[in-house]
Amino acid sequence: GAGVSQSPRYKVAKRGQDVALRCDPISGHVSLFWYQQALGQGPEFLTYFQNEAQLDKSGLPSDRFFAERPEGSVSTLKIQRTQQEDSAVYLCASSLARTRSYEQYFGPGTRLTVT
């Protein structure tokens, strides 16, 4: 079946522009996660949804970052007024689990470059 998909795969933004990154999780997966991965580093947690509820947004680095999942399926990560330090790969993952930890399935990521 189809895995997690993300779009766009690559995005170049000028500093100060707003960007929107999309994630389509695996159908039926309850949990959805966003991670940020800087070059040469491991992914770092940004935010977590269970269905449409955003249960944890402790990893969002500033109030310029906003995520939503209005119908409990597709999610969008929005970054306002992008800065150079926002350049990274943004990974989305989904999981079947609701109450206990389980493996997460990752999308290919969106590579964001802020110039």
Added chain:
Amino acid sequence: SQQGEEDPQALSIQEGENATMNCSYKTSINNLQWYRQNSGRGLVHLILIRSNEREKHSGRLRVTLDTSKKSSSLLITASRAADTASYFCATDARGAQKLVFGQGTRLTINP
């Protein structure tokens, strides 16, 4: 900030040899997972070991977990060129769903 450290940061071996990577973490966990990432691609789940397990096997992979030392190791036996990738351990703390990743080990298998 990341949960733990992986050791070594980079490893280069000949095809057919075994590769061992280590991971240390800081807090109590529900389970520990290992992921592989090929250059420019997403992460692929390899294996999950629960906090009450000590060893787990999957094909050529063997994972151990020592909760008293807060450490894990991943052994890849009979390595192949296709195993060249970065390998990450990830933990989830009790009561949390998010994964906390280490910085990864870059493994290169030389043909």
